Every structure is written in C-alpha cells, then in structure tokens.
Amino acid sequence: DVKVTxxxxxxxxxxxxxxxxxCVQDMDHENMFWYRQDPGLGxxxxxxxxxxxxxxxxDIPEGYSVSREKKERFSLILESASTNQTSMYLCASSLxxxxxxxxxxxxxxxxxxV
Amino acid sequence: AQRVTQPEKLLSVFKGAPxxxxxxxxxxxxxxxxxxxxxxxxxxxxxxRHISRESIKGFTADLNKGETSFxxxxxxxxEEDSAMYYCALLYxxxxxxxxxxxxxxxKx
Numbered sequence: 001d002v003k004v005t006x007x008x009x010x011x012x013x014x015x016x017x018x019x020x021x022x023c024v025q026d027m028d029h030e031n032m033f034w035y036r037q038d039p040g041l042g043x044x045x046x047x048x049x050x051x052x053x054x055x056x057x058x059d060i061p062e063g064y065s066v067s068r069e070k071k072e073r074f075s076l077i078l079e080s081a082s083t084n085q086t087s088m089y090l091c092a093s094s095l096x097x098x099x100x101x102x103x104x105x106x107x108x109x110x111x112x113x114v
Numbered sequence: 115a116q117r118v119t120q121p122e123k124l125l126s127v128f129k130g131a132p133x134x135x136x137x138x139x140x141x142x143x144x145x146x147x148x149x150x151x152x153x154x155x156x157x158x159x160x161x162x163r164h165i166s167r168e169s170i171k172g173f174t175a176d177l178n179k180g181e182t183s184f185x186x187x188x189x190x191x192x193e194e195d196s197a198m199y200y201c202a203l204l205y206x207x208x209x210x211x212x213x214x215x216x217x218x219x220x221k222x
Contacts, residue, residue, distance in 0.1 A: 042214035105158040
C-alpha cells in the first residue's frame with residue numbers, strides 16, 4: 001500500500017556531482033514537500049510545491065533546486081553536492097487547502113556526499 | 115515567523131509511567147497542529163491532529179492557545195511507544211513545518 005515512493009533508499013555521491021532525488025505519489029495530491037532530517041534538528045523544509053511548475057522556498061533552500069513538471073512527481077536537485085548535504089531526505093505529499101490534511105511520507109533517501 | 119519548538123531531544127520513562135512530550139508553537143493565525151511518529155525502520159506517519167480531538171494508541175494532545183502549546187500525553191507508556199515524535203504546524207492550509215523531534219524511550 002505504498003503511496004509516496006522515493007527512487008533510492010541509499011545514495012553515495014562525490015563532492016561537486018549533480019544529484020537528483022525523485023519522488024512520486026499516487027494520491028493525486030497537489031502539495032509535495034522535500035525535507036531533510038538531521039539528528040537534533042528535526043525535519044527542515046527545503047522546498048514545497050502546491051501545483052505543477054509552482055514552488056516555494058522553505059527554511060533551507062540554499063544549494064537545492066526543485067522541479068515539478070507533473071503533478072505526481074517532485075524532484076530535488078543538488079546542483080553541486082557538498083559534504084554538508086549528507087543527510088536523510090524525506091519527500092511528502094498532502095491535499096491542497098485542507099486543514100485536516102495528513103501528510104504522507106516516503107521511506108526516505110539517505111544521501112552521503114564524500 | 116512560524117515555528118515549532120520541542121524542548122526535549124530525549125525522553126526516557128519506565129513502562130506504565132505517564133509521559134508528556136512538549137510542543138510549543140509560534141503563529142499569528144489560527145493554528146492547525148499535528149503529532150507525527152516514526153517507529154524504528156518505518157516511515158514517518160500521522161499520529162493525531164488537534165482538529166479531530168481524537169485519542170490514538172492512548173495518546174491525546176490538547177491545544178492551549180493561551181500557552182501556545184500542544185503537548186502530547188499518555189497516562190501509561192508502553193514499550194512499543196518508543197519512537198521519534200514530531201510536532202507539526204500547518205499554516206495557510208498548505209505549508210507544514212516540523213519541530214526538532216523528541217526521541218521517546220520506554221524502558222521495561
């Protein structure tokens with residue numbers, strides 16, 4: 001019963017590489033989110049999107065960009081990976097405009113930049 | 115700024131003891147608050163939402179607007195409650211921000 005799928009569980013990339021993290025949801029949700037999860041810092045919002053081709057910066061957008069060409073897919077891009085981007089990345093989706101909404105999360109991608 | 119504060123990174127209690135995980139928020143509008151839980155090796159998932167006034171797995175949370183708090187409580191903790199707990203604030207009906215999380219350990 002998987003609803004939000006992230007393309008990779010584990011990734012190891014080299015400093016300076018361009019990295020793509022993909023997320024797909026099958027619930028027809030308008031909202032999609034990318035968070036990074038770090039011990040002691042919790043979940044910090046990188047970007048979110050409320051519609052195709054729309055995006056909003058979160059708390060820590062520096063060093064990241066996103067792409068939402070189709071409703072079901074939200075990609076996180078690290079233009080030039082750095083070691084301080086080593087983290088667990090979580091994708092989530094939710095219904096637009098619903099105060100009772102529940103965010104559904106992917107299983108996470110653990111990225112290591114060496 | 116909209117912010118969620120969970121002051122305790124770690125919380126340890128014995129089985130059968132009461133547990134309270136603290137959450138405070140700052141938001142000028144009308145808050146929608148949630149608790150999410152992540153068990154070991156599982157996805158983050160919704161535990162409860164304040165708008166539903168529900169009790170899930172024995173947990174309850176009351177929104178106190180005067181104290182801007184949404185503390186999570188359970189009268190008798192169980193070992194299977196051991197997990198990471200995140201308080202979350204939804205604002206503008208779409209943007210969801212999380213606290214730093216509290217790792218709860220329930221000892222036998």
